[in-house]
Amino acid sequence: MPLEPRAQTLLKTLVERYIAEGQPVGSRVLSKLSKLDLSPATIRNIMADLEEMGFVASPHTSAGRIPTPRGFRVFVDTLLTVQPVSENSIESSLQLSTQVGQPQKIISNAAQMLSSLTQFAGVVLAPQHESAFSQIEFLRLSEKRILLVIVTPNGDVQNRLLLTEADYTPAQLNEAANYINRHYSGLSFNEIRLRLQNELREIHSDLTKLMQTAIEAGDETITGSTEDVVIAGENNLLNVHDFTYDLNSLRKLFAMFEQKTELMQLLDISSKASGIQIYIGGDSQLVPMDDMSVVTAPYQVNGKIVGTLGVIGPTRMAYQKIIPIVDITARLLSNALSHARSISDND
Template identity: 45%
Template sequence: MLLDDRAHTLLNTLITQYIAQGQPIGSSTLAQQAGLKLSSATVRNVLVDLEHLGLVSSPHTSAGRIPTPQGYRFFVDAMMTASTFETVENESWSSQFQPDSAHRMASSAAQLLSQISQFAGIISTPKRSHMFRHIEFLLLAPQRVLVILITPEGDVQNRLLEVDRPYQTHELIEAANYLNAHCAGLDFTQIKQQLSQELSQLQQHVTLLMQRAVLHSHDNHTPQDDTLIVKGERHLLDVTEFANNMDRLRHTFDLFDEKTRLLQLLERTNQAGGVQVFIGGESDMLPYDGVSLITAPYTANNVVIGTLGVIGPSRMAYERVIPLVDVTAKLLSRAMGQGLLPSL
C-alpha cells in the first residue's frame, strides 16, 4: 500500500502517540505532534482517507482515531524496512545464557523476555533429534552400558542400558565404530531396518547391542519432547487493553493453553527465518484482535532448533520489543553453540 509523505507521517505519528497514550488521537493533537503545517481540517480529511483504506478507525463518532490491525502492520513493516530500532543494551544479558542444558537456557530466555518487555515471554524448546551424529558406548558394569548420543544439533543425550550379558570394552568399541561409519545421519527407524538386514553379516551379540541402543533411544522420543515454555503471563493482567477487555484476556490465555496452535505459529518463524511480527485480527493465524506476537528462531551450530518470542497487546512499543526478541535469539543461539550441551 502506497501513501504519500503527508499521509505516511500522520499515520506514523498517530500510531506512535496511541502506543504512548492509549487514547484515541484527535486531529488537532495529531496536527501539532506531526510537526506539519496543516490545518485540523486538512488532517481530518487525511484521516478520512486512512479510514477508508482500513488503516485507522474511530471507536466513537466524536472521538479521535486509533490504528487497526492493518494500520499496525503498515507501521511495523515500514519500521522493519527502515531498521529504525532503539539500541538494546545486552552486555548484562550474556550471563543469563552460560552453556547449560538446552531446556534451562530456553527457560531463562523466556524469563528474560518477560522481565524486560513486561509481557509474556514464550519459547519452544529444542526437539530431540531422531538421528545422531556420533555414538559411544561406555561400560559402567559388566551388564550396564551407558549410551552417549551426540545429535546433529550438538546436544548430548545419555541412555543407560541394562544388558542381558556382560560385554568387553573392545565389543563396545566395535559396535560404536560400526554405527558411526554406517548409520550416522540416518533416522532411527532406518537404522533399525538396516541392522535387521545385516544381522547375518555381524556378530550377533554386537548387533543385538546396537539394536537395543537404537530402540531405547527411539522409544524415548515422545510428543512431550516438543514443549512450550511460557513465562510472565501475569504481566498481561496489568495491561490496560487486557484488564479492560475480559474477552481479549481470556482468548489470550486460551492461546497459552492451546499449545498446538501456538507451536504451529512459532513453526512458521522457523520456516521464514528472522524476526516475524504477527498482529492479531489481521489473519486466522492470530485471530484475536488487540494481541500481537513477535518471534525469532534460535539455532545451535547454524541449525534452527526452536523459536522464542513475546506476546502482548498490539499497542506495544515495537521499536523496543522487536530488537529485544532479536538480540535474545542471537545470545541464546551463541550459548547453544558453545560446546556440546548436556541432556535435556
C-alpha cells in the same frame, strides 16, 4: 497505493500516540504532535481518507480514531523508527555465558529475559533434538517388564519401562543390547528405524519385536525429554488492559499458552523466515486473537537455524523497543548455544 507524505506522518503520529495512551486520537492532538502546518479541516480530510482506506477506525464512543490491524501493519513495515538498545546491557542481564554446557538452561534464561525486558511474555521454540544414543542396556525387572536404559552422546541417561509380550531371559536381553550398540551406536533412532526392516532378519526372530519396541520407545524418550516451547512471563499479560477487559479474551489467551499448538505453528513458520517477523492479530491468520501481536526472530547453532524466540504482547506494544530486544537476544542465544555445543563436542 503508497500513502502521500502528510498521510504517512499523521498515521505514524496516531499509532505512536495510541500505543502510548491506548485512547482514540483526535484531530487537534494530531495537529499538535505531528508538527504539520495544516488546518484542522485538512487534517480531518486526510484522516477521513485513511479511514476509507482501512488504516484507522472511529470507535462509537469517541470522535477520535484508532489504528486498525492494517494500519499497524503499515506502521511496522514502513513507518517505524526502531530505537537503539545496548547489546551489552541485555548480555549482562541474560547471563548466557554463565550457563555454558546447559542448553536447556540457556533457553529458559532467554525466555525469562525477554519477559523481564519487555514486561510481556517471552517464548522460545527449543531445538528439535536428534534422538541419537551412544549406548543402551536392557534390565529385566520381572516377567515381561524390562527397563530400557539409554545413554546419549552428551552423557545424559534416560530410562523407559517396556512391557513386552514375551518373557526375555537376561542372556537374550544382553544379546539384543549388544547387537544394537555394535551396529547403531551414534545414529538417531529415526535412522535406525529405517535400517531395521532389512537388517533384523540377520538375528534370532524372537528378539525382533523387542528391538523394534526399544527403538520406538527410545525415540519417544529422547525427543520428549525437553520442552518444545518454553514460555516465561505469561502472568505479565494479566496487567495488560487490552486482554483483561474481556473475560473471553483472557480465556483465549491462556488456552493458547496451555495447548501451545497454535503458538508452535506460528514459531515453526517464523523459523523458516529470515530476520525479525511481526505477526499482528486481525492481520495475520496465525495469531489467534485480534488484540495480540507476536515479534519473533530465528536463532542458530553453528550457523544453522534451529529454533525461534519472541515476545507475545498486545497489538498496542512499543514495537520500536521490542524489535531490537528480540533481535539482540536471538544473536546472544545463538552465540551461547554454539559455544555450549563446541564445549560439549570437545569433552
